[in-house]
Each structure stands twice: as structure tokens, then as C-alpha cells.
Amino acid sequence: LSAEEFRELGHRMVDWIADYQARVESFPVRSQVAPGGVASKLPLHPPEEGLGGVRGWDSIFKDLEDIILPGLTHWQSPSFFAYFPANASGPAVLGELLSAGLGVQGMLWSTSPAATEVETRVLDWLAELTGLPEDFRSTSATGGCVIQGTASEATLVAMVAARERVRRLGAPVDAEWVAYASTQAHSSVLKAAMLCGVAHGSEDKAHVRLIETDARYALRPDALERAIREDLAAGRRPFFVCATVGSTSSGAVDPVRAVGEVLARTGVRDAGGWLHIDSAWAGAALVCPEHRGLLEGVEVADSLSFNPHKWLLTNFDCNAFYTRDRKALLDALSVTPEYLRNSASASGAVIDYRDWQVPLGRRFRALKLWFVLRHYGAQGLRAHIREHVRLGECFERWVVEDERFEVSAPRSLSLVCFRLKPRLGETPSDTDGRNRALMERVNASGKVFLSHTVLPGVDGLPPRYVLRMAIGSTTTEERHVRAAWELLTASAG
Numbered sequence: 001l002s003a004e005e006f007r008e009l010g011h012r013m014v015d016w017i018a019d020y021q022a023r024v025e026s027f028p029v030r031s032q033v034a035p036g037g038v039a040s041k042l043p044l045h046p047p048e049e050g051l052g053g054v055r056g057w058d059s060i061f062k063d064l065e066d067i068i069l070p071g072l073t074h075w076q077s078p079s080f081f082a083y084f085p086a087n088a089s090g091p092a093v094l095g096e097l098l099s100a101g102l103g104v105q106g107m108l109w110s111t112s113p114a115a116t117e118v119e120t121r122v123l124d125w126l127a128e129l130t131g132l133p134e135d136f137r138s139t140s141a142t143g144g145c146v147i148q149g150t151a152s153e154a155t156l157v158a159m160v161a162a163r164e165r166v167r168r169l170g171a172p173v174d175a176e177w178v179a180y181a182s183t184q185a186h187s188s189v190l191k192a193a194m195l196c197g198v199a200h201g202s203e204d205k206a207h208v209r210l211i212e213t214d215a216r217y218a219l220r221p222d223a224l225e226r227a228i229r230e231d232l233a234a235g236r237r238p239f240f241v242c243a244t245v246g247s248t249s250s251g252a253v254d255p256v257r258a259v260g261e262v263l264a265r266t267g268v269r270d271a272g273g274w275l276h277i278d279s280a281w282a283g284a285a286l287v288c289p290e291h292r293g294l295l296e297g298v299e300v301a302d303s304l305s306f307n308p309h310k311w312l313l314t315n316f317d318c319n320a321f322y323t324r325d326r327k328a329l330l331d332a333l334s335v336t337p338e339y340l341r342n343s344a345s346a347s348g349a350v351i352d353y354r355d356w357q358v359p360l361g362r363r364f365r366a367l368k369l370w371f372v373l374r375h376y377g378a379q380g381l382r383a384h385i386r387e388h389v390r391l392g393e394c395f396e397r398w399v400v401e402d403e404r405f406e407v408s409a410p411r412s413l414s415l416v417c418f419r420l421k422p423r424l425g426e427t428p429s430d431t432d433g434r435n436r437a438l439m440e441r442v443n444a445s446g447k448v449f450l451s452h453t454v455l456p457g458v459d460g461l462p463p464r465y466v467l468r469m470a471i472g473s474t475t476t477e478e479r480h481v482r483a484a485w486e487l488l489t490a491s492a493g
């Protein structure tokens with residue numbers, strides 16, 4: 001494409017995106033295509049001839065309408081309430097476009113100083129906005145911050161840093177390593193342990209110990225302590241604990257300070273053991289001072305990560321990772337072949353983010369975060385979170401007021417887990433079945449999209465299938481939440 005052709009098509013594409021955003025409410029939220037439905041509309045073989053210029057692009061715009069749109073689940077729909085949100089926003093999309101347009105690769109400071117230095121500064125801003133302790137920031141003597149792709153990658157790098165630190169403090173390389181998290185922790189903890197060879201397969205319950213939770217689905221420190229002491233007595237090496245602040249199923253919050261105290265009491269802390277906080281979704285709420293209590297005890301943690309790509313108006317992918325021990329991270333991840341050597345790196349005066357992550361190459365992801373922080377300002381971000389939390393409170397109230405329904409876990413910020421109550425004499429599996437059918441009915445309508453989870457039973461009760469109302473799309477308003485509730489009540493039977 002010539003510069004002029006690029007300009008013409010670029011304008012047309014931005015128009016298409018703006019129109020998409022304006023009409024996103026008119027599409028079924030969850031895609032209704034059958035498996036293979038998209039592939040069946042694509043040619044089996046790649047085109048031999050190119051489009052031959054701007055006019056040829058009409059066929060691409062036609063395919064966007066005919067092939068792509070029906071095959072989308074509309075994550076940016078205001079009636080998307082499934083999983084956790086994946087907020088995009090105009091400023092973030094423009095940052096992403098600019099990042100692609102500039103096409104720089106920021107693996108080393110010297111391969112694009114702006115990519116590194118903007119990233120460091122915006123993460124420090126974010127640390128200030130979320131009230132993280134000083135020693136997680138790049139300006140501290142030992143800490144630092146980096147954008148990872150995802151919370152899963154953040155957990156993985158924290159885990160390898162932890163193992164390296166414990167090893168350097170005297171543990172043998174072939175120690176029998178054990179990592180801990182609650183039963184409600186995200187599966188990425190297990191995956192990280194599988195990737196770094198700590199867990200031998202996804203069924204390995206001996207090397208990733210999933211600790212039972214309390215009535216609020218938060219990790220029980222007494223159970224963690226028991227597990228750690230058992231492992232120590234058996235000669236195994238506890239080296240990593242992941243505390244979840246805002247669990248995927250119900251938004252449960254593990255007691256960070258108490259977990260840190262367990263590590264100290266058992267001697268795991270002195271042996272180099274690491275406490276990571278996975279706050280993938282809830283971390284965004286820390287921009288509001290009234291939610292800072294979620295991270296009570298954060299100063300005992302070694303690392304923390306959250307996803308601006310979930311709830312902070314920044315499109316996927318963007319994970320903010322902070323550590324108090326950047327040396328441990330670099331010890332674990334830094335390898336320097338001759339072809340990457342340069343005088344800036346050798347001077348020690350710069351950050352080379354390739355040493356802070358799994359891949360070598362990296363995009364200029366900080367641009368979108370920079371645009372978001374500048375466009376909305378702290379006030380705009382707080383207003384965004386507060387409105388969703390308010391809508392979560394409304395939804396919770398409506399559930400409580402309807403005698404057919406119950407709230408199944410304490411509301412966490414803007415996430416409400418709820419279900420149809422059991423009927424007299426009904427078996428637990430029949431109650432689950434009615435709830436599953438309700439969710440299927442409302443999702444099949446195309447008007448909303450909710451997801452589900454199974455919460456562990458408490459007080460001797462069996463596990464329960466529950467629906468999750470996760471409010472957080474950029475354009476969700478009270479009328480969308482109200483419409484979702486009316487649909488649920490009308491479909492409840």
C-alpha cells in the first residue's frame with residue numbers, strides 16, 4: 001500500500017470500527033454460529049493473486065460483515081456479563097493502532113528507548129494510582145514493574161523467580177518443589193507449575209497443593225500452614241504461594257497478611273519462599289481508595305499482578321506486573337547472547353525488558369495504557385470502577401428481593417454469583433439442572449451473555465452450580481443490567 005492508499009483504507013477501517021461500536025448492541029451477544037460455520041465460508045486455499053489496490057478491499061469489508069461479525073461473541077457489548085470483562089476503549093484502541101503503525105520492537109532499551117521508558121513511567125503512575133507500596137516501583141532500590149501479556153505469564157515469571165531465589169539460597173536444583181494456592185485460584189497457577197517442571201501433569205496434586213477455603217471462598221491460612229509443615233517434614237521444598245485477590249469464580253479475596261505470616265512462621269520466607277498476588281481482575285478497583293482494603297498486607301508480598309485489560313479500559317493484552325525483588329526475576333530470566341550486547345545495556349543504566357519476561361520480543365504496549373491514563377485521568381478511572389460496583393450492588397439487591405433467587409457468595413465489587421433457590425424436596429443436581437437451563441435460555445436469546453461456575457459446598461453442603469453476573473463492559477449502563485435481570489426473572493419459570 002502506498003501512504004495515500006493506507007490513509008484511505010485506514011480512515012475507512014476506523015469508520016468501520018466506530019460504526020461497529022455504535023451498533024454492537026444490535027448483535028446477539030454470544031455468537032450463534034455452529035462449529036465450522038466460519039471456516040466453511042473461507043476458501044480452502046490462499047489467494048494466488050493479491051487484491052490489486054484499494055478498490056479490491058471492498059471484498060474485505062464485505063467479509064467483515066458476512067463472515068467475521070456473525071462469528072463474534074461481542075465482548076464490547078454492554079450486555080456482556082460473562083467471565084470477566086475485557087474492557088476496550090477509544091484511547092486504548094488508538095494506542096494499539098499506533099503501536100502497530102510504529103512497528104517497533106522493544107526487547108532492549110536500545111531497540112527503542114521510548115518503548116521502555118514510557119512503559120516504566122506509566123506502570124509507576126499506575127502503582128501510585130492503586131496505592132502500591134513504594135518498593136514495588138521502578139524508583140525503588142530493589143523493585144520494578146513490567147507489562148506482561150497476561151496474568152498467566154505474570155504468575156509463571158513469579159514462579160521461576162521464586163525457584164531461582166530459593167535455589168540460590170541453598171536448595172538443590174533437583175529439590176522436590178511445592179507451590180500452593182487455594183482451590184479457588186486460577187488454573188494458570190497449575191499451568192505455570194507444569195511449564196516450569198514443578199508439577200508433573202495437571203493431576204499432580206502433590207506439587208501444586210490447592211488449599212481449602214473458608215465460607216467466603218478465601219484461602220484458609222491454617223490449612224496452608226498444615227500443608228507446608230507436612231511438606232517440610234517430608235523433605236519437600238515449599239517455594240511459592242499464590243494468594244488470589246478477586247478469584248475467578250466468585251471474586252474471593254485471600255488474606256494476604258495472614259498468608260505472609262504463615263510463610264514467616266514456617267521458615268519458608270527465610271529460605272527465599274515467594275508470595276505472589278494474583279489480582280487479575282480486582283486489582284483495577286484499587287484505583288479507588290475505598291477498595292484498597294482488598295490488598296491489606298500487600299507489603300509482605302514479593303510480587304503482584306493485575307490486568308488493565310480486564311477492567312481498566314485497556315484492550316487485551318496488558319498485564320501490570322510488580323515485584324519487590326527485580327534481581328530474583330533477572331537471575332531467573334536473563335540470558336545474554338553476543339548479538340544482543342550493546343553499550344547501553346552494559347552501562348547498567350537502562351532496563352532491558354527482555355530479561356523480565358518469557359519471550360525476547362515485545363510490542364509497545366505501554367502506548368495504549370499511556371493514552372488511557374491521560375485520556376481518563378485518575379478521576380475517570382475511578383468513576384468507571386465506581387459505576388460498575390454500584391450496578392453490582394443494584395443487581396445484588398434485586399436478587400435478594402426476589403424470593404425465587406439467592407446470592408450464592410458474598411458480592412465482590414461488581415461480580416454477583418447467584419442462582420435459583422432449591423425447591424422443597426428437589427435434589428441438588430435438579431437445582432443445578434434448573435440453573436443450567438436458565439443460563440442456556442437467556443444466553444440463547446442473544447440479548448445477554450452470562451457464564452457460570454461451580455462453588456464448593458460449605459458446612460457439609462454439596463458444590464453448587466451458580467450463575468455469574470460480571471458487570472464491567474465499557475458501555476454498560478443501568479438499563480442494560482436491569483434488562484438482564486428482567487430477562488432472567490421472565491425466563492426463571
Ligand code: PLP
Nearest residue numbers: 150151152186246247248278280
Ligand atoms: N487469574 C485470575 C484471578 C483470573 O480471573 C484470570 C482470568 O480471568 C487469570 C488469572 C488469567 O488471566 P490472563 O488471561 O490474563 O492470563
